[in-house]
Amino acid sequence: MSDFSVEANGLTKYFGDYKAVDHVSLAVPTGSIYGVLGPNGAGKTTSLRMTLGIIDPDEGSSRLLGGHKPQSVRNRIGYLPEERGLYPGMKAREAIAFMGALRGLDWSEGRRRAAGFMTELGLERVIDEKIRKMSKGMAQMIQLIGSIVHAPDLIVLDEPFSGLDPVNQERLEMLVRRERDRGATILFSTHVMAHAERLCDRIAIIARSARRFEGTVDEARALLPMQVRYTPRTAGAPAAVAANLPAGADLRGDAWHFAIQDADVEPLLARITASGHGVTGLSISRPGLHDAFVHIVRQVDAGFDADATEDAVEEASA
Amino acid sequence: MTPFLRSMFVVARRDFLAIVATPTFLLFLLAPLFMVAMTLAGGMGASQLADSARGAGRIVAIADAADVEALRAADRRLRDAFRRGEAPPPLEFRVAAPDAPDPIAITREKGTDTYAVMSGPLESPRIVERNAEGSAGRYLALLANQALRDRAAGDVVPVKPRFESIQRGGTSIAVQQSLGFGAVFIIFLLTLLLAGQTVSSLAEEKGNKVIEILAAAVPLESVFLGKLLGMLGVAVLFIAFWMIVAIGGGLVAATQMDPAAIAAAGKAGKATAALASMPATGWPFFLGIGFAYFILSFLLLGAVFLGVGAQAGSVREIQMLSLPITIFQVGMFSLSAAAASAPGSSLATFAQIFPFSSPLAMAARAASDDAKAVHLLALGWQAIWVALVIFLSVRLFRSGVLSSGSGWKFWRREKRG
Numbered sequence: 056m057s058d059f060s061v062e063a064n065g066l067t068k069y070f071g072d073y074k075a076v077d078h079v080s081l082a083v084p085t086g087s088i089y090g091v092l093g094p095n096g097a098g099k100t101t102s103l104r105m106t107l108g109i110i111d112p113d114e115g116s117s118r119l120l121g122g123h124k125p126q127s128v129r130n131r132i133g134y135l136p137e138e139r140g141l142y143p144g145m146k147a148r149e150a151i152a153f154m155g156a157l158r159g160l161d162w163s164e165g166r167r168r169a170a171g172f173m174t175e176l177g178l179e180r181v182i183d184e185k186i187r188k189m190s191k192g193m194a195q196m197i198q199l200i201g202s203i204v205h206a207p208d209l210i211v212l213d214e215p216f217s218g219l220d221p222v223n224q225e226r227l228e229m230l231v232r233r234e235r236d237r238g239a240t241i242l243f244s245t246h247v248m249a250h251a252e253r254l255c256d257r258i259a260i261i262a263r264s265a266r267r268f269e270g271t272v273d274e275a276r277a278l279l280p281m282q283v284r285y286t287p288r289t290a291g292a293p294a295a296v297a298a299n300l301p302a303g304a305d306l307r308g309d310a311w312h313f314a315i316q317d318a319d320v321e322p323l324l325a326r327i328t329a330s331g332h333g334v335t336g337l338s339i340s341r342p343g344l345h346d347a348f349v350h351i352v353r354q355v356d357a358g359f360d361a362d363a364t365e366d367a368v369e370e371a372s373a
Numbered sequence: 374m375t376p377f378l379r380s381m382f383v384v385a386r387r388d389f390l391a392i393v394a395t396p397t398f399l400l401f402l403l404a405p406l407f408m409v410a411m412t413l414a415g416g417m418g419a420s421q422l423a424d425s426a427r428g429a430g431r432i433v434a435i436a437d438a439a440d441v442e443a444l445r446a447a448d449r450r451l452r453d454a455f456r457r458g459e460a461p462p463p464l465e466f467r468v469a470a471p472d473a474p475d476p477i478a479i480t481r482e483k484g485t486d487t488y489a490v491m492s493g494p495l496e497s498p499r500i501v502e503r504n505a506e507g508s509a510g511r512y513l514a515l516l517a518n519q520a521l522r523d524r525a526a527g528d529v530v531p532v533k534p535r536f537e538s539i540q541r542g543g544t545s546i547a548v549q550q551s552l553g554f555g556a557v558f559i560i561f562l563l564t565l566l567l568a569g570q571t572v573s574s575l576a577e578e579k580g581n582k583v584i585e586i587l588a589a590a591v592p593l594e595s596v597f598l599g600k601l602l603g604m605l606g607v608a609v610l611f612i613a614f615w616m617i618v619a620i621g622g623g624l625v626a627a628t629q630m631d632p633a634a635i636a637a638a639g640k641a642g643k644a645t646a647a648l649a650s651m652p653a654t655g656w657p658f659f660l661g662i663g664f665a666y667f668i669l670s671f672l673l674l675g676a677v678f679l680g681v682g683a684q685a686g687s688v689r690e691i692q693m694l695s696l697p698i699t700i701f702q703v704g705m706f707s708l709s710a711a712a713a714s715a716p717g718s719s720l721a722t723f724a725q726i727f728p729f730s731s732p733l734a735m736a737a738r739a740a741s742d743d744a745k746a747v748h749l750l751a752l753g754w755q756a757i758w759v760a761l762v763i764f765l766s767v768r769l770f771r772s773g774v775l776s777s778g779s780g781w782k783f784w785r786r787e788k789r790g
Contacts, residue, residue: 109589111771126592130376134589140582144391156383157590159376202586 060085060209060240062122065115066105068098076101077264078115083242083257088235090251091244093261094352099244100137102261103213106242107134120208130159133207137214137244139195143187147173147197150186154201165204172200176226192219199227203234210234212243216250228254248345260348262355276341279350280314283323287311288333299326310336380591384599388574389606398607402614430462431485432509435476435492440520441466447519451512461512462488476501489513495521546741552652553713553737556659560667560733561706564674565699567608571675572682572698573691574600579683593767597683601675601763608671653743662739662748669755670732674702676759677729680766684773701729709733716741725751728758 061083068076076098083089093099105112108125120128141150151172152165160168173182176196186194195218203210212231216224231241231254245251251258252272260268260275268275286309287296296311297304300323304313315323320339327334392398434444448464455461467479469492476490480501488509489502495517502510575597578584587596652659678698685691712724712734724734735751 107589109585129590132589134586136582136585136589138582138585140578140584140586142387142391142577142583143581144395145387153383153387154586154590157380157587159379198586 058085059083060120061089061106061117061242062119063102063106063115063117066102066112066117067114068101068105068110069113074264076105076112079259079261079264079266080115081106081242081259081266082269083240085240086235086238087256088231088241088254089243090255090258091242091261092246092248092251092258092348093244094246097261098264099261100213103211103242103244107132107211128209130205131208133158133202133205133210135199135202135212135215139191139198139218141186141194141198141201144185146183146185147178147189148182150197151201151204154198155204158205158207160205168204169200172204173197176200176230192223195219196223196226199230203230203239206237206239208239210239210241210243212241214245215243216245216247224250248343248348252344258344260351262352263359267351267355272344273341275344275347275351278347279342280316281320281339282342283311283313283315284336284338285311285313285327285334286336288335292332296330296332299330299332315339377592377595381595381599381602384587384591384596385602385606388600388603392603392607393610402611405615430488431465432462432488432513433465433467433476433479433490434513434516435467435469435479435490436495438468440495441468443520443523444516447516447523451515451519461509462486464516491517549653549741550714550716550737552659553716553740554710556663556666556736556740557706557709557713557733560663560670560736561702561709563608563612563667564670565702565706567604567611568671568675568678569695569698569702570607571601571604572678572685572694573688574604574679575683576685576688576691593770594763597676597679597763597767597770601672601679604675605668605671609668612667652740654739654745658745659739663736665748665752666732666736669752669759672759673729673732673755673762674705676762676766677701680762680769683766683770705730705733709737713737713740726754728755731755 059082061081063079063081065078065080066076067074067078079098079102081089081091081102091099091102101110104110105115106117106119106125108117117125119125120131125132142153145153148166148169151169152160152162155165155168156162170179170182173179178193178196181189181193186197189197199212199215202212210231215227215231219227228250231243235241243254255272257269257271258275259266268278285300289296293306297306300311301313301315301319304311306312327337434441436444445464445466452460467474476492476499479490480487480503486503488504488507489500489512491498491500491510491513493499498514498517500510500513575584578587578596587593654662681694681698682691685694708720708724708727708730712718712721712730715721716738721734721738724730725738727734731751732755735748739748
């Protein structure tokens with residue numbers, strides 16, 4: 056058994072002349088929760104579809120659950136597509152059992168588990184209600200249950216949180232953690248950093264068709280210097296205070312804000328203590344995943360803009 | 374059961390239930406009632422029209438009093454050889470007299486159509502007729518000829534014919550061919566009514582986005598085949614329903630009718646004559662193989678329509694597609710009908726081999742040719758084509774709709790390079 060549930064290598068996809076996905080590789084450790092983050096239209100969905108073998112990549116390959124081709128292990132995979140869809144005429148219980156049956160689960164077992172899941176998620180009122188009578192969020196929860204009802208080893212969720220209210224988002228996080236505890240590997244895409252930060256063991260950031268980062272959440276956050284917020288006890292003489300701080304420190308209200316390299320923390324503390332301005336407030340912390348994400352995406356965008364400018368210059372000179 | 378078949382049946386089950394468990398399905402099931410009612414109304418009107426038109430015509434002979442009896446006797450004898458409906462219009466006599474009206478005046482008399490009027494001596498009659506192509510004038514000339522011959526020959530002993538049926542010796546080729554045509558027609562009609570729906574069956578999944586769930590969970594081939602199977606289930610249910618209605622209706626009618634009347638009808642009725650005659654392969658085999666060919670015809674055409682419909686992007690496109698599809702079906706029908714009426718011809722052989730007309734043409738062949746093994750071959754051949762069409766449809770669907778063209782659209786790849 057391989058240590059990775061998903062091994063996708065160099066996935067590339069063209070739509071016409073547009074390179075929608077450019078050599079994206081994903082390695083998801085078995086039993087982990089893995090997030091694929093990226094702005095809208097970055098190629099997350101296409102990457103997941105190729106990973107699951109729903110569409111064929113133009114280049115690259117995908118192996119799941121220990122080196123199998125995606126098609127040969129369909130019944131051990133659960134998938135929630137980005138474009139939600141259920142048969143509106145079906146009852147919730149039947150819809151879930153149908154999705155389970157597609158993955159090889161027995162119909163009656165599917166119905167039984169459907170009722171269990173729905174009760175647990177506070178949906179017992181609508182077990183025998185038709186999908187068309189439900190709200191969008193409810194239908195989405197039904198579909199989510201449908202994609203995990205057969206207890207798959209690998210669960211792939213494309214933007215699972217979008218369209219859910221905070222209570223349901225909370226329930227979904229709970230569900231994801233429980234599935235992981237059951238032994239499943241979860242791969243999901245999102246552009247909401249809060250969920251990724253709370254849930255993910257590892258993340259990959261995809262921007263402009265290519266993978267720009269891969270690692271743990273902390274590693275991503277470590278890409279940015281630590282942020283310091285310092286409030287001196289003596290209010291006057293800002294220039295004197297600033298002399299002890301790195302260049303570029305910014306005074307907002309009473310507090311100074313500035314970034315700092317990891318190695319400079321202790322010297323800074325020593326300087327502040329020695330300066331005699333005192334300390335009423337001091338926090339040194341990593342920026343959130345949100346900032347790291349924006350930082351990475353901006354860098355990529357800046358690179359592209361530079362390219363575009365160069366192209367324009369070349370075209371103009373030609 | 375293999376996973377492929379399993380998922381195919383899951384899809385088929387869903388489709389079948391989704392279609393059957395709706396109020397609209399009742400309307401669909403009972404739709405033939407409207408057709409029967411329309412046909413009855415139309416047929417009654419038409420036959421009444423024909424009856425009233427037929428009653429209005431006549432032919433007229435103006436003859437000497439001495440000749441009238443001879444002409445009447447000849448008319449009675451000749452008329453006997455015609456079937457009802459094909460006989461010339463009734464013959465009226467006028468005795469020739471100096472003040473008798475002119476033939477042209479007779480044709481102008483109101484209240485009835487006069488097709489021809491004969492006047493003058495029998496040896497050289499003058500015949501005025503309405504339609505030079507028609508037979509009324511020539512019939513009058515034949516009557517005059519007969520009357521003259523009778524007179525010349527004197528009394529002849531009437532012929533006493535003894536009629537014997539040749540049906541015992543085997544079914545006539547004409548009846549077998551019309552059985553074959555009937556099989557072609559019934560299979561065609563059922564396929565036309567039922568298989569056309571497959572064209573829109575993938576539109577549902579594309580509309581409500583379920584297609585991605587299906588595509589992720591099971592091979593697309595089993596989605597396509599499952600949908601086809603679901604529709605086939607609906608078609609078989611439809612046919613079974615009407616078979617039961619027909620058989621039940623027949624039984625009720627039989628208990629209501631006088632046994633003597635049935636016996637009398639049994640001797641004369643045309644339908645019973647057809648029933649008494651045999652298709653070359655025998656009734657049980659003919660019906661069985663006919664049903665098998667219906668299934669394959671449904672699967673073949675259904676697979677084509679499903680594949681074509683899967684390419685359509687919108688409901689409007691599907692509506693536009695229904696015309697070429699109907700024309701395609703009618704084309705297959707004409708080909709097979711032509712083949713049914715000319716068994717053994719090269720056209721028939723072509724229709725039997727060409728995959729999409731093969732089920733129809735082979736059903737017709739079962740009526741006129743007693744070879745049975747060839748049907749097994751044909752069924753296999755058609756099944757291969759069902760598989761091939763599904764395979765191609767899925768490739769096209771993957772590369773086109775799911776934009777997953779992995780080298781299938783090779784020209785696009787070259788362009789990129």
